[in-house]
Amino acid sequence: MSVAIEIDNVVKKYGDNTVIKGLSAEIRPGEFFTLLGPSGCGKTTLLRMIIGFNSIEGGEIRVDGKAINNIPVNKRNMGMVFQDYAVFPHMNVKSNVGFGLKMRKVSSQEMEQRVDEILKVVKIDDLKDRMPAALSGGQRQRVALARAIVTKPEVLLMDEPLSNLDAKLRVEMRNAIKNIQHQIGITTVYVTHDQEEALAVSDRIAVMNGGVIQQIGTPKEIYKRPSNKFVATFIGQSNLMDASIHKEAGKTFLQFSDAYRLAMENLKPSVENGQKVCVSVRPEEFVITRNASEGIRAEVKSSVFLGATIHYFLTGPNSMELEVVQDAEDALIVPEGTEVFLLPKSERINVFTEDGEHSLVTG
Numbered sequence: 001m002s003v004a005i006e007i008d009n010v011v012k013k014y015g016d017n018t019v020i021k022g023l024s025a026e027i028r029p030g031e032f033f034t035l036l037g038p039s040g041c042g043k044t045t046l047l048r049m050i051i052g053f054n055s056i057e058g059g060e061i062r063v064d065g066k067a068i069n070n071i072p073v074n075k076r077n078m079g080m081v082f083q084d085y086a087v088f089p090h091m092n093v094k095s096n097v098g099f100g101l102k103m104r105k106v107s108s109q110e111m112e113q114r115v116d117e118i119l120k121v122v123k124i125d126d127l128k129d130r131m132p133a134a135l136s137g138g139q140r141q142r143v144a145l146a147r148a149i150v151t152k153p154e155v156l157l158m159d160e161p162l163s164n165l166d167a168k169l170r171v172e173m174r175n176a177i178k179n180i181q182h183q184i185g186i187t188t189v190y191v192t193h194d195q196e197e198a199l200a201v202s203d204r205i206a207v208m209n210g211g212v213i214q215q216i217g218t219p220k221e222i223y224k225r226p227s228n229k230f231v232a233t234f235i236g237q238s239n240l241m242d243a244s245i246h247k248e249a250g251k252t253f254l255q256f257s258d259a260y261r262l263a264m265e266n267l268k269p270s271v272e273n274g275q276k277v278c279v280s281v282r283p284e285e286f287v288i289t290r291n292a293s294e295g296i297r298a299e300v301k302s303s304v305f306l307g308a309t310i311h312y313f314l315t316g317p318n319s320m321e322l323e324v325v326q327d328a329e330d331a332l333i334v335p336e337g338t339e340v341f342l343l344p345k346s347e348r349i350n351v352f353t354e355d356g357e358h359s360l361v362t363g
């Protein structure tokens with residue numbers, strides 16, 4: 001049975017340095033929950049607090065409603081997959097996977113059955129007699145995963161498990177991990193700094209920075225409607241532009257610096273006329289036009305054809321560097337040096353307060 005994890009106002013300190021600052025989150029039963037953020041943001045520290053490797057200086061962590069702050073690591077019934085695999089080099093695959101069961105004094109017959117079952121789940125049952133030195137990086141990672149889940153833990157924790165793999169194998173393994181997690185239905189907390197990886201595997205993502213959760217949401221919510229400028233720029237690419245609010249005849253507009261005005265229908269009623277704002281436009285949220293009567297004036301500096309899409313690099317107002325992605329089937333490649341006009345898709349762009357801390361978009 002899957003369990004919920006409640007992280008209630010937890011604090012982690014190293015001397016006078018507070019690295020986790022009263023953080024709270026609820027992880028649902030059976031959920032694939034990812035902690036995403038830059039190096040040093042506190043995501044691995046929080047993971048180690050959940051499993052018990054790090055002490056907790058404030059707040060409480062509960063699993064299935066029971067506080068675990070003072071429960072020793074070996075009593076928490078959790079599985080952990082590390083960045084470096086931590087596979088025992090002197091044991092074959094079968095012995096590596098069965099190690100936890102042996103420590104729990106599971107009978108030989110049951111251990112054999114459970115190891116064989118989990119090796120089939122992670123698709124390395126044909127490698128059970130091999131030594132780690134004869135395995136690829138992806139195969140060793142499957143061994144580590146099998147060893148973590150064969151003991152039937154309540155919670156599976158994974159700390160940057162794919163960072164040592166090459167790009168192609170990372171994609172293969174992230175898909176495998178997601179499928180295995182869904183198959184066994186275990187509550188999983190996954191740490192990564194790779195935004196694409198997080199979007200691909202997660203049910204929900206917590207974006208962290210400076211020991212604080214900036215936003216929790218589904219991959220689509222995080223990407224489409226970031227809660228602040230940090231999330232908008234950390235998840236994917238974003239063009240950040242200055243603008244101001246202009247209200248006229250009951251309508252609300254974004255006034256850009258080059259006199260272009262964009263009608264908006266999804267801004268909060270609290271926005272004020274003349275208020276300065278920060279606008280985030282992802283590269284695919286622009287439309288390129290040659291029509292000088294509308295749009296933000298820009299000049300094409302270079303372009304890259306990538307088959308399905310064309311990536312344009314432009315100079316906009318006040319020498320601002322902009323990036324635009326267009327469907328290759330929708331238009332011909334615009335030559336370098338061409339003056340164009342950019343139309344932001346009003347229903348998709350995001351608008352923040354001038355300091356970038358709060359979203360001004362509804363829904």
